Amino acid sequence: MGDRKTLLVGDNPFHGVSHISQERAMSRGKDLANPGHAAELVMASIENGADGFAFTTSETTLSILRVIGKQERREPLRLHALVPNVVEFTRTAAVAGGIPGLARKLATEIVISANIRAVANGVKGVATNDPAALLRGLLSYEVSRIKSAMGRGATLVSISLHELVTDMALALNADWLFRTHISFARGLGIRPGFETRNFACLTTKFEEWGIDFAGVVITAPFNSIGFQMYPSKKECEEALSRAPQAETIGFSILAAGYLSIPEAIDYVSTLPGLDGVAVGVSTMQQASETFGLLSERLAG
Amino acid sequence: MRPTAFGSSERVKQSKRVAIVGLGKMGLLHASLLNVLPGVELVAICEQGALIRRFGKNVLSGLQIVGKVGELSGRGLDAIFVTTPPSTHFGVVETILSAKLAPNIFVEKPLAANAAESEELCRLVEKQGPGTNMVGYNRRFAVTFGKAREVLDEGTLGDVHSFQAHAYSSDFLGVRSSSKARARGSVLRDLGCHAVDLAMWFFGELRVEAAEADAVPGKGSVDSVSFRAVTGDGLAGGFKASWCMENYRLPEIGLTVNGSKGMMRVNDDDLELNLKDGDEHRWHRHDLKDDAAFFLGGTDYFREDEAFVRALTSGSEVEPGFRSAAMVDQVVDQVEEKASGHGR
Numbered sequence: 001m002g003d004r005k006t007l008l009v010g011d012n013p014f015h016g017v018s019h020i021s022q023e024r025a026m027s028r029g030k031d032l033a034n035p036g037h038a039a040e041l042v043m044a045s046i047e048n049g050a051d052g053f054a055f056t057t058s059e060t061t062l063s064i065l066r067v068i069g070k071q072e073r074r075e076p077l078r079l080h081a082l083v084p085n086v087v088e089f090t091r092t093a094a095v096a097g098g099i100p101g102l103a104r105k106l107a108t109e110i111v112i113s114a115n116i117r118a119v120a121n122g123v124k125g126v127a128t129n130d131p132a133a134l135l136r137g138l139l140s141y142e143v144s145r146i147k148s149a150m151g152r153g154a155t156l157v158s159i160s161l162h163e164l165v166t167d168m169a170l171a172l173n174a175d176w177l178f179r180t181h182i183s184f185a186r187g188l189g190i191r192p193g194f195e196t197r198n199f200a201c202l203t204t205k206f207e208e209w210g211i212d213f214a215g216v217v218i219t220a221p222f223n224s225i226g227f228q229m230y231p232s233k234k235e236c237e238e239a240l241s242r243a244p245q246a247e248t249i250g251f252s253i254l255a256a257g258y259l260s261i262p263e264a265i266d267y268v269s270t271l272p273g274l275d276g277v278a279v280g281v282s283t284m285q286q287a288s289e290t291f292g293l294l295s296e297r298l299a300g
Numbered sequence: 301m302r303p304t305a306f307g308s309s310e311r312v313k314q315s316k317r318v319a320i321v322g323l324g325k326m327g328l329l330h331a332s333l334l335n336v337l338p339g340v341e342l343v344a345i346c347e348q349g350a351l352i353r354r355f356g357k358n359v360l361s362g363l364q365i366v367g368k369v370g371e372l373s374g375r376g377l378d379a380i381f382v383t384t385p386p387s388t389h390f391g392v393v394e395t396i397l398s399a400k401l402a403p404n405i406f407v408e409k410p411l412a413a414n415a416a417e418s419e420e421l422c423r424l425v426e427k428q429g430p431g432t433n434m435v436g437y438n439r440r441f442a443v444t445f446g447k448a449r450e451v452l453d454e455g456t457l458g459d460v461h462s463f464q465a466h467a468y469s470s471d472f473l474g475v476r477s478s479s480k481a482r483a484r485g486s487v488l489r490d491l492g493c494h495a496v497d498l499a500m501w502f503f504g505e506l507r508v509e510a511a512e513a514d515a516v517p518g519k520g521s522v523d524s525v526s527f528r529a530v531t532g533d534g535l536a537g538g539f540k541a542s543w544c545m546e547n548y549r550l551p552e553i554g555l556t557v558n559g560s561k562g563m564m565r566v567n568d569d570d571l572e573l574n575l576k577d578g579d580e581h582r583w584h585r586h587d588l589k590d591d592a593a594f595f596l597g598g599t600d601y602f603r604e605d606e607a608f609v610r611a612l613t614s615g616s617e618v619e620p621g622f623r624s625a626a627m628v629d630q631v632v633d634q635v636e637e638k639a640s641g642h643g644r
Contacts, residue, residue, distance in 0.1 A: 015549070087549065090325065100349060129354040167596050171332035172360060197595040227586050230595040258586050
């Protein structure tokens with residue numbers, strides 16, 4: 001990868017997420033969950049230099065995609081999806097009776113979606129107790145939801161597994177999950193990806209398992225104070241050099257609002273192995289200033 | 301012998317052999333963390349659900365997956381983690397102890413479905429003799445609450461005269477049927493118990509004076525609770541718990557403590573200190589060395605499991621043990637009793 005970094009606008013503010021505090025997330029107000037307003041923020045970020053939109057699949061983000069999909073665009077919007085929405089899954093499990101309740105609800109949604117590939121993989125997974133087939137079923141369902149929402153004005157560039165899935169699989173040595181996802185996504189012509197808070201561990205495990213980093217998108221926290229960089233900032237920085245073939249995207253570059261944009265840029269610009277960054281914005285002014293500065297300093 | 305994810309084969313030889321009962325959300329979380337902790341060999345999982353068991357065998361290759369707790373016998377286990385629903389904790393732990401399946405036990409919070417069961421479990425582990433027991437009140441391992449305890453121990457607030465605690469989530473906001481909420485028990489036993497545990501960790505035993513409970517989605521579930529309690533030293537505390545609050549995408553536990561020298565507010569994210577001499581401090585998790593060798597679900601879970609394993613290895617006790625957790629269940633029982641005459 002070259003020096004120019006990919007700039008992505010993230011969706012955390014639209015879900016009421018702030019990693020610094022819930023109080024801060026609440027103070028942003030409800031407008032951010034309004035798909036029309038959120039779509040304006042995404043497009044303002046793109047106009048100011050963002051290369052694409054990184055989002056977790058949810059009703060909120062799919063609604064945003066539907067709004068954007070209706071707009072006239074010269075170039076397709078580049079999408080980087082994160083699946084599944086683990087927070088939504090956890091809440092569903094809480095009210096639906098744990099993992100079995102969640103599985104029943106998800107199975108119903110997949111059947112209703114009438115996505116043949118998703119249904120076939122799901123049935124095969126249950127019939128043969130094959131977790132890889134179930135994963136393919138879930139991924140097929142998520143991809144179909146995104147494609148149906150985004151219309152023709154967008155391209156699904158990558159599909160990444162949520163950090164909780166990635167990190168649990170890392171801990172449990174479930175290399176089959178990584179291989180299944182990579183092969184499935186590539187089969188669809190989409191780049192496979194993994195979000196993780198344990199970047200150093202992921203690179204070590206990929207090397208150990210002989211998994212090729214080429215074309216794989218890895219999203220992980222990178223910031224000057226080492227916030228959420230496990231096991232340490234130093235080890236995550238060193239790990240960057242071990243995965244030069246991967247496209248590594250940094251999130252939490254502002255350490256959840258703890259750092260200013262110039263401070264964040266000063267740090268990430270010292271990391272040649274970091275190929276891009278994802279940043280969320282809450283206002284039109286932020287969209288313009290943040291991506292104006294990012295594109296000037298990191299993507300010029 | 302199956303190597304742990306991050307351990308050398310030499311380390312595995314000396315590892316503590318651990319099993320998990322219950323392969324739900326918390327079972328998976330602990331299984332993952334135990335698999336990365338040095339000095340631990342995760343050897344077996346017990347899961348009652350046949351479908352999950354079948355998938356478990358394919359997902360967690362190399363592990364023994366059984367359907368009944370008794371089937372964990374004869375495996376030379378050093379410890380068992382119990383992560384089944386709270387209503388089953390008593391039966392599971394009783395079986396572990398009576399069949400001598402493992403001398404050390406970790407139980408996800410709350411310890412049991414009521415104070416009587418918790419008390420009996422304390423009696424049983426004490427009768428069994430030496431062993432490490434722990435209950436999963438993970439908030440004690442969060443850096444913000446650890447710092448709050450430090451502030452209190454140092455006497456920075458002067459004489460503490462009152463506190464308020466809360467436990468909020470949006471889990472059941474807008475959920476009309478109460479059947480699922482009922483399945484999880486009351487909000488106080490499910491979520492509010494964290495606030496009770498922290499208050500008791502900070503201030504000691506509590507006696508409930510008055511309590512009210514409400515069912516927001518429908519009759520039969522306890523979705524919102526408030527109560528007043530006092531400590532042995534006469535310190536007054538107010539508690540509120542609800543899982544139907546707006547804007548709590550993630551559950552939040554928090555306390556505000558008032559003292560002669562100022563006020564402290566602490567929650568999962570930060571700690572704020574406002575002293576009467578004009579001194580003000582605010583610490584975010586960022587400022588409090590929120591480190592972990594592996595992150596999953598939160599750094600506090602890693603530190604919690606690490607503390608249990610360390611105690612296991614050294615043969616020492618660890619807090620919160622069964623006795624501390626039983627005291628939380630006593631408070632919850634008192635609240636339910638006092639609230640039974642109010643708006644349920």
